[in-house]
Amino acid sequence: MVKPPLADIWAWLDEVPDPEIPVISVVDLGIVRGLDWDDGTLEVAVTPTYSGCPATSVIAMDIETALRDRGIPDVRIKTQIAPAWTTDWLSEKGRARLEEYGIAPPRAAGGPERCPRCASRNVSKVSQFGSTPCKAHWRCDDCLEPFDYFKCI
Amino acid sequence: IALANVALDLIGQTQMWLGLAADVEGQGRSADDLAMLRDVWDFRNVLLVEQPNGDFGQTLMRQFLFDRWHVAMLGALSGSSEPRVAEIAAKAVKEVRYHAERSADLVERLGDGTGESHRRMQAALDRLWPYVGELFADDAVDEAMAEAQVAPLPSSLRDDVMAEVEAVLARATLTIPEGAFAQGGGKTGARHTEHLGHMLTNMQWLQRAYPGATW
Numbered sequence: 001m002v003k004p005p006l007a008d009i010w011a012w013l014d015e016v017p018d019p020e021i022p023v024i025s026v027v028d029l030g031i032v033r034g035l036d037w038d039d040g041t042l043e044v045a046v047t048p049t050y051s052g053c054p055a056t057s058v059i060a061m062d063i064e065t066a067l068r069d070r071g072i073p074d075v076r077i078k079t080q081i082a083p084a085w086t087t088d089w090l091s092e093k094g095r096a097r098l099e100e101y102g103i104a105p106p107r108a109a110g111g112p113e114r115c116p117r118c119a120s121r122n123v124s125k126v127s128q129f130g131s132t133p134c135k136a137h138w139r140c141d142d143c144l145e146p147f148d149y150f151k152c153i
Numbered sequence: 154i155a156l157a158n159v160a161l162d163l164i165g166q167t168q169m170w171l172g173l174a175a176d177v178e179g180q181g182r183s184a185d186d187l188a189m190l191r192d193v194w195d196f197r198n199v200l201l202v203e204q205p206n207g208d209f210g211q212t213l214m215r216q217f218l219f220d221r222w223h224v225a226m227l228g229a230l231s232g233s234s235e236p237r238v239a240e241i242a243a244k245a246v247k248e249v250r251y252h253a254e255r256s257a258d259l260v261e262r263l264g265d266g267t268g269e270s271h272r273r274m275q276a277a278l279d280r281l282w283p284y285v286g287e288l289f290a291d292d293a294v295d296e297a298m299a300e301a302q303v304a305p306l307p308s309s310l311r312d313d314v315m316a317e318v319e320a321v322l323a324r325a326t327l328t329i330p331e332g333a334f335a336q337g338g339g340k341t342g343a344r345h346t347e348h349l350g351h352m353l354t355n356m357q358w359l360q361r362a363y364p365g366a367t368w
Contacts, residue, residue, distance in 0.1 A: 050248060052165025081169070082240035084247055128255045129155035133162065137154075153247045 001071070006035050009042070009067070016066045019058045020132050023101040026059055030089025033080050041074040042067065047085045050133040087152050098150060104138065106152035115140035116147055125149075155255060159216070162248040169241045176237075189360040193342075193350050200339040201284040203349040210263060210273035214281055217260045218318065220253035222288045225314045229305035238303060257321045264325025271326065278322070279330050286335020289314075294340075 014027040026032055026046075034045040044063055048056045060077045067075045087106040090098075095105040104112030104123075114121050120142035127137040135148040171184035201219055206212045227249055230242035263270040289311040291299075298304040322329060338344025359366060 048165070048244075050162055050165060051169060051245060052161035052163070054161070081244045082236075084240075084244040086247075127155060128251070128258075129158040131154070133158050151251070153251065 001040065001073075003037060004070070004072070009035055009070075009072075012066060012070050013044075013063065016059075016062050019055045019062065020134075021098070021101065021103065023097045024090075024094040026063065028091045028094025028097070030087075030091065030094075031059065031085060032063075038076070041076050042072050043076045043078050045078045045080040047080050049085050053133050055132075085153075087150065090150075102147055103135065104147060104149040106150045108152060110152060112138055112147075112149045115143060115145070117145050118143040156212070159252050159255075162245075162252070166241070166245045166248070169244070173237050173241065189357050193345050193353060195342060196339075196345065196349060196353075197342055198339050198349075199284070199287045200336050200346055201281065201288065203339070203346055203352060204281060204284060205348050207277065207280075208273055210270070211277040211280065213256060213259050213263065214274060214277035216252070217256035217321070218281060218285055218288075220249065220256045221314050221318050221321075222310065223249050224253045225310045226305070226307075229310065233304060234302040260321060260327075261325045264322070264327045274325065275327055278327050282330045283334055283336045285318075286333070287337045287339060290335070290337055290340070292340060 010027065010032075013032055014025045016026045018024050018026060018029050029049065031047050031049060032044060033047050034043075036043045036045075044067075046056075046060060046063065060079075063077060064075045090106065098105045099116045102116050104114070104116045107113055111125065112123055115123055118140060120140055122141040123138055124141055125136065126139050126146065129135075130137040130148050134151055136151050137146065138149045139146045167188070168184050171187040175182045175184055175187055201215065204211075204215055206215075224246065227242045227246035231239055231246060233239040233242065260274065264274040265271070266274075289307045291306050291308050295304065295307055299306040299309075319329065336346075339346075
């Protein structure tokens with residue numbers, strides 16, 4: 001087997017969607033931490049977002065499937081927990097896509113900058129937790145729509 | 154939703170801790186084996202975490218008392234001499250800080266809320282307070298771990314955690330019960346409360362009824 005360049009593999013992984021938020025890829029999410037060849041086996045280091053996030057095992061399976069489809073039969077997923085995942089690793093492209101999708105991207109200030117629908121800055125927190133471990137529940141006080149905020153950790 | 158999310162984080166963290174314990178033990182057992190195939194007397198946990206949910210006030214108060222200790226313990230474990238312990242702790246503490254923020258906020262709002270919410274929060278504190286002391290009790294295992302710089306002495310966390318707990322409870326207009334009596338026995342497995350057995354029955358029945366079942 002001819003080993004494809006790692007840059008190509010990164011590009012392929014950038015087409016693997018996050019199972020919960022399909023507008024961003026697993027690369028956008030910053031959870032693919034490294035690629036390495038160990039003889040004929042491609043080792044993919046993946047870090048979990050939240051310790052108990054049920055999407056983690058689905059993500060590992062999706063990565064393996066995508067790489068097999070590209071002709072890499074031997075893939076090993078290595079779970080790497082250090083350094084711990086942080087929302088700082090979210091790509092700029094990923095942040096923009098989240099907002100287009102209706103999820104306010106994380107901010108160090110601890111809350112969304114604006115409503116992802118009408119861009120109003122008049123927003124308030126409904127609940128610190130939301131529909132998935134990575135999100136909190138907010139509301140726009142102008143357009144009155146509820147929206148998800150990607151928690152900053 | 155918050156309770157489910159907190160539970161999910163804690164289950165994920167427990168998988169990592171039990172996975173490490175199984176590795177260290179080296180008997181070929183997995184995290185699942187340790188969770189699903191041990192009986193009450195083999196569990197080593199503080200009694201606080203096996204107390205029943207009760208009403209929302211009791212669930213929340215238990216979470217608050219645990220979260221404050223948990224943040225401090227994980228913070229100290231992040232500097233463990235054992236890298237695998239330090240890695241899990243550094244990952245978990247980020248999630249747990251978030252839990253602690255919410256539970257303190259709600260304890261304050263419900264304690265200093267209506268007459269009814271105050272009464273329930275005070276009842277929860279009265280009921281759970283005797284289980285707090287065990288969080289900070291040192292035993293021979295703790296001393297050996299501290300000696301090897303794997304984990305802090307639980308007693309070394311007491312002052313900071315208590316100062317935070319007291320500050321939140323004061324803002325919540327709640328009164329800490331008098332008396333220093335503390336329940337104990339969970340950490341050695343010598344004396345669990347009856348609640349753990351009921352919980353394990355629920356949790357383990359599938360593996361007990363269909364040994365080795367997977368899906």
